[in-house]
Amino acid sequence: MFFIDTIDVPGLGNRGYLAGGARTAVVVDPPRDIDRVLDAAARRGVRIAHVVETHVHNDYVTGGLELARLTGAAYHVPAGARVSYARIPVADGDRTDLDTGLVLRAVATPGHTPHHTAYILEEAGTPVAAFTGGSLLIGTVGRPDLVEPRLTEDLARAQHASAHRLADGLPDSAAVLPTHGFGSFCSSGPGAAGAGGSTIGAERRGNSALRQDADTFVAGLLASLGDIPAYYVHMGPLNARGPAPADLTPPAVADADEIAARLAEGEWVVDLRGRVAYAAGHVAGTVNVEADGQLATQLAWLVPWGRPVTLLAETPGQLAEAQRELVRVGIDRPAAAATGEVGDWLRDGETAGSFPRATFAGLADALAAAADGDGGGLVVVVDVRRGAERAEQGWIAGSAPVPLHELRSRLAEIPPGTVWVHCAGGLRAAIGASLLAAAGRRVVAVDDAFAAAGAAGLPVTAGAAAGISAASRA
Template sequence: MTFNVSVLATSSLGDRSYLATDGQVAVVVDPQRDIDRILYLAGAAGVRITHVVETHIHNDYVSGGLDLARVTGAHYLVAAAEQVEFERLPVTDGDTLTVSDTMRLRATATPGHTFHHLSYILDHANDGDWQPVGVFTGGSLLFGTTGRTDLLGQQHTHELAHHQHTSARRLADLLPDGAEVWPTHGFGSFCSASQTDAPESTIGREKEVNPVLRLAADDFIAETLSGLDAYPAYYAHTGATNRNGPAPVHLTPVARIDAAELRRRVRAGEWVVDLRHRRAYAAAHLVGTVSLGLDGAMSTWLGWLISWGTPVTLLAETAAQIAEAQRELVRIGIDRPAGQATGEAERWAADREQLRKLPLADFAALAAARAGRLPTGLPTPDVVLDVRMANEWTAGHIAGAVHLPLPELPRRLADLPTGAVWVHCGSGYRATAAGSLLANAGRDVVVIDDRFAAAEAAGITLDGTEATRTPHDAAPTGRRS
């Protein structure tokens, strides 16, 4: 029989799901809500899914585990200690689940990311001799880091960090150095305490590079807690949805709407989201819309920015882009957009006055403007606004800039000083989203569409030392932003 573990990456959220198979039956670990991808993978391999496993109750995405188990008739494994509103096979530390003659799972308690977190050691049998191949670690031991420990409330953060240290070391003691590590989080996910440092790893490698296995408990806890930044507001909703039991997902096309209806929705204060690349948005867009291109982590930022339950209408160049956005959104619990429109921006406007441009510049232009050489057609930068996250700001920022992280901008627009705003982030993606919100609020705005790593070389004076990585701008795959 053919033994294989396939990775199914959801790069926009920085997560991975897994399909482990012996060539006949399969185990699925931490599936995303759009289960058709897993079903296709299993079908292509010609295997039957018999077990669906959750390492923990997820906060960053709506799980497809319950639906996948229903569709396939598989056993659904969830920690017995979790309080959930659906039937499942309760699992506790030390349970061994035989999947086939050559494949089995061993549940191992690894609290830290959550209190009831389980990791699953995958054993493979050769001539009846069981050997550990790897471990599905969920939000416990990640590549070069661990899952964050503050998602259940600040009152539990220190205790969970201590558990995280103990759990990682337990896995390192249980497994040989050559065992594979298969985490769910860590590839740009906000569930990770820091950013991943490799595409794959083993227990032996983690012993060499991972702070949780190199530092004493107190030092690890101090380092971990000092590095935690804000996480998306929609986590509060996805965690509850997963405990209650998510409904099956529907990805059929949503209703098309015309220019008159778009104008009504903008005037009503609904969210109309332009999914095109930011440069297309800057060239021409519908007044009142928000730029969140599909080339970045659109669903994360949208789910973080909106008031939950606000109707969302999607604009894109093609129907395929709308379908991609729908898929991204159901993963965080935004099930059915209120409508869609495709084509060019001119088709979405009832008249020419509804179209607007958004000025773009780079850091060289900002340096010139600050030196009194204002580029033609651009307003004087009265305010330089940095919309990156707190850790990015602390690592290094433009002298004299105002810091307001993008997720805080909608409710703090009135806090900005008066005058023209030049807004930047780490790449231009978040800055364009912020620029659209500022323009909708009547502000005179210029978006700096440039990498922050190039700012100093362009003549910008920085305070602090800027790390070159700015992981929250682009989708974690490194798609252009």
């Protein structure tokens, strides 16, 4: 009998896997915090004999090299990947014995990257699962535009062919176990984010890559590609060089004076508390990125690569979990950190900053009052959703489209007045409001689902998918 355990990385929308038999196991696409993988193997009572990568990852720092070093496992990386460390180069058709009756077979599946490789788990000669990495995902495929713009269309066509190769060579019952596609920006579309699993048969029925001809599929795929998180450009080279082991030891403790000094130097001081608590009171100049809201993706997208980051957390546990998330995207060591509440982080005589929160109904009231001349000044509405979301979900007439990841570089474009910031659900609006407040602007964070905007009487222009849920990948 075989087993497959999922190593879930929900903050990045990814999954790794531990699979094997009674004595030995393989790990597929491990996250950088490999202690979770080691714990899973210990619970199973198996030895990790092999670690395999489906590709050189563009969205997170792998733990594969360190895991192989610690366990003595063979480290398998696609032969076409250019890496700087010793590994076993994997070619199409290679077979690796895992345990009694269990074999892992490599299948070249270019598309997400030119060297991408899937791995088929076979029991007694029967394919039972496909570790598909960034090729065939649940309801969609991995995006083909992360390597080189000039290769994007060719890789999109290769992605279509790879999906068909997997489907044509596997039984309907084989499980489809991708690395991406659960909210990851490596996915070319929303797919079935959060899905528990799938099979080849289910993908034959529902995946556009398997239901459309190549030309139709490629045209749709290329038209659907959205923004790429800024930190992605650093992930591939870092993984190719060979990442250092993750250091999760507690960072140096910062007192109120050090927090103030770091802010004065223009460093990033990030408050991890929930947006309600942050809006009610915070250290002026800090940025609010909730610990429970895709912290790694949101923060790594905003912070210039290599810039020092100081973290403020409610508890040591919240701080430790934030460190764990951030090492996965190459933010290795906080410059400093502090735990507690806002009063602990203020110098004597210093006053906490704050700003109001509101609903879309409150925004409608503010706009109406401003139009009547008794609203206390100009109301500026800034929409920090990404362009593709705005086009799909619709937008408030007169709102300024400034995606969150562009906000700091475009502050000068935002007109005078009180800035009402909104997104799809409130999380990014809070981040945007904190960035604007740190820049000295008067802000109101709209903490509401965008679906409520029309019902509140705001003039909403219908998007391509009017009425869809406001939930999005971020």
